[in-house]
Amino acid sequence: MARRTSSYVCQACGAVSGRWAGRCESCGEWNTIVEEADGGIAAGPGRRPQKGRVVELVPLDGDTDEAPRIVSGIAELDRVTGGGFVTGSVLLVGGDPGIGKSTLLLQAAAAVAIAGHRVVYVSGEEAVAQVRLRAERLALAAAPVALATETSVEDVLATLAAGPPPALVIIDSVQTLWTESVDSAPGTVTQLRASAQLMVRYAKASGAAIVLVGHVTKDGQIAGPRVVEHLVDAVLYFEGDSGHQFRILRAVKNRFGPTDEIGVFEMTGAGLAEIANPSELFLGDRDAASPGAAVFAGIEGTRPLLVEIQALVTPSPLGTPRRAVIGWDPGRLAMVVAVLQARCGVRFADHDIYLNIAGGLKIGEPAADLAVAAALVSSLTGITLPADTVYFGEISLSGAIRPVPQANARLKEAAKLGFARAVAPRAVADEAGAGAVTGLDSLADLVARIAAGTTE
Numbered sequence: 001m002a003r004r005t006s007s008y009v010c011q012a013c014g015a016v017s018g019r020w021a022g023r024c025e026s027c028g029e030w031n032t033i034v035e036e037a038d039g040g041i042a043a044g045p046g047r048r049p050q051k052g053r054v055v056e057l058v059p060l061d062g063d064t065d066e067a068p069r070i071v072s073g074i075a076e077l078d079r080v081t082g083g084g085f086v087t088g089s090v091l092l093v094g095g096d097p098g099i100g101k102s103t104l105l106l107q108a109a110a111a112v113a114i115a116g117h118r119v120v121y122v123s124g125e126e127a128v129a130q131v132r133l134r135a136e137r138l139a140l141a142a143a144p145v146a147l148a149t150e151t152s153v154e155d156v157l158a159t160l161a162a163g164p165p166p167a168l169v170i171i172d173s174v175q176t177l178w179t180e181s182v183d184s185a186p187g188t189v190t191q192l193r194a195s196a197q198l199m200v201r202y203a204k205a206s207g208a209a210i211v212l213v214g215h216v217t218k219d220g221q222i223a224g225p226r227v228v229e230h231l232v233d234a235v236l237y238f239e240g241d242s243g244h245q246f247r248i249l250r251a252v253k254n255r256f257g258p259t260d261e262i263g264v265f266e267m268t269g270a271g272l273a274e275i276a277n278p279s280e281l282f283l284g285d286r287d288a289a290s291p292g293a294a295v296f297a298g299i300e301g302t303r304p305l306l307v308e309i310q311a312l313v314t315p316s317p318l319g320t321p322r323r324a325v326i327g328w329d330p331g332r333l334a335m336v337v338a339v340l341q342a343r344c345g346v347r348f349a350d351h352d353i354y355l356n357i358a359g360g361l362k363i364g365e366p367a368a369d370l371a372v373a374a375a376l377v378s379s380l381t382g383i384t385l386p387a388d389t390v391y392f393g394e395i396s397l398s399g400a401i402r403p404v405p406q407a408n409a410r411l412k413e414a415a416k417l418g419f420a421r422a423v424a425p426r427a428v429a430d431e432a433g434a435g436a437v438t439g440l441d442s443l444a445d446l447v448a449r450i451a452a453g454t455t456e
Contacts, residue, residue, distance in 0.1 A: 008033050014189045014227065036190050037183040067256055070167055070209055073111040076265060076274045077104070079301075080236060080249050082257015085112075085168060085209035089256065090200050092174070092229060094214040095238030100247055101213050102126075104238070104265070104272050105170050106134060108211075110143035117167035119144075120160060124151040124176030138271040151186065153179040153195050157202055166208050171199065173213040174228070196228045229253065240267075244360040246281070247272060261301030279306035279417055282359040288387035292379030296371035297390040297410035297422065298363060304406070304413035306390065308358040309368065311375035316352040327357025328372070329364065336373050336395060343399030344447045346377060367404035369395035370423065373443060377450050385450070388420040393428075399443045403427040411437070423449075 008017045010033050015026035023030050069084035078084050085091070095101045106121070113119040123131055128149055135141045146166075150156050156177075160166060171177065177195035178186035185191065196212065203210045212232065229235050235253040240246060249263035264275040275281050283306055287293065292311040297304065309328075316322065325333050333355055340346040355372065357363055370393035378385050392410055394402040403425040411422055411432060422428075422437045423446065429439025440446055 006035050006037050009036050009189045011189055034188060036188055070112055070117060072108045073115065074108055074274065076249065076263030077108055080251050080261050080263045081234065082254055086233065086256045087167070087209055088203055088207045089233040090203050090210045090212065090231070091234045091236060092212045092214050092232045093236045093238060094216045096216055099238050099240050100265070100267055100272055101238050102172055103134065103138070105172065105211060105213065106140065107138060107271055109145050109168065109170055110140040112168050113143045113145045118146070118164055119168045120146045120148070120166045121170045122156055123149050123172045125173060151176045151178055153177050153198050157198065160202070165206055169208050169210045171210065171212050173215060175215050193227055196231050200231050239362065240360065246360055248361065258301055262303070279304070279413060282307045282361060283417065289384060291382050291384050292375050294371045294375040294378065294385055295390045295419065296368050297392045297414050298365050298367060299406050299409065304409045306413060306417060307361055307363070309371045309375045310356045310358055311372070311379045312354040313348065313351050313376060313379040316350055321350065322352040325355045327360070327362050328355060328368065332369070333372065336369055337376070339395055339397060339399055339443060340373060340376065344444045346380065346447060348380070351380070366394040367392045369393065370401060370446065374423070374446060374450065377447055381451065383450055383453060386421065388418070389423060390414045390419050391423045393425045393440065395443055401425045401440045401442060407431070
């Protein structure tokens, strides 16, 4: 009889080692290494290799058909997925507990079922009565959604095969699944990887679209090994702040659509409501008379988005001033502050800096450099920026203002919301013509105009 072997797997990153240790050498996490049996996945040393079949090789050129999609009817969700759920694909949706993942997917399941498709909702965390209570609260109890509570992958697959083929299957959540083919405890890395692989295999064979709900770690990453994200076709993150009612659905991987689109929702008593005009929402409570506030005209995917950037610069009582940032890259803030000090003579060495993106939105676009610089200078000098002006442009280390893409879309969104002027790179002003856009060549020009109290 072959000797039973085991390995030690980190539950945070999936690294495998031959012995137990208190700290994982790959990710540095403590007390995450668990002993797991090797049976059920890898072939043993005495096992004969199976002969493979010959796979047909085809040329690159040829007729290709676009994958059919199942439109959910929720416009913000369809925007992020690229037009709907692709048949035969697997989506992984992650987010903090209580952020609204189950609510959104239940609304999507009901919309798809009402449209005439067969939808199966499998919950491994809640009982049938709990899911029904949520459906009643959302006024979706009449939707023809097939509901079950199960955690065994074999039982789930047998149930799906017994009835008519479903168009959409929602599994809430993938961390609760377990399979008999793996000799490990439910929730471990090995079980998670094997269960996800079986669900992906079913989706490709049956043509059903499968949505897997995933928990996230304290770092905001989907719990489990990264190989699960490589197995699926799309990874969506549901972001939000408990202090705000806004929720952002963001795609970080999508084999059938863009990866830079976002969907904006508002959490209400009746579920998640779509926000058709996020710019108006994020600027709704703006105090235009306060120094340190600048409106940034940004782009999220194909959508122009206006958001307020708030800065507070105060004298620091500490030897090392504080730099607190919410919603933006702290390294990017350090670079903008360094350029202001080195190229424009604006001193922040003995001041604390607090930067916040209003509404709980997270911005990663370099075009926000100019708006951040304007907010910092305004707060430091106490000069209020014009209320009808938006800012966008990338700042280089030399202090030059570099052009950014999709300037026309930014200007149109600003004009639609009543902003009469824009401060942007010189190339944008030359293209747009005189009057509406103030073109800047360098960051020093911006500082001089703010100090003079004008953007003309």
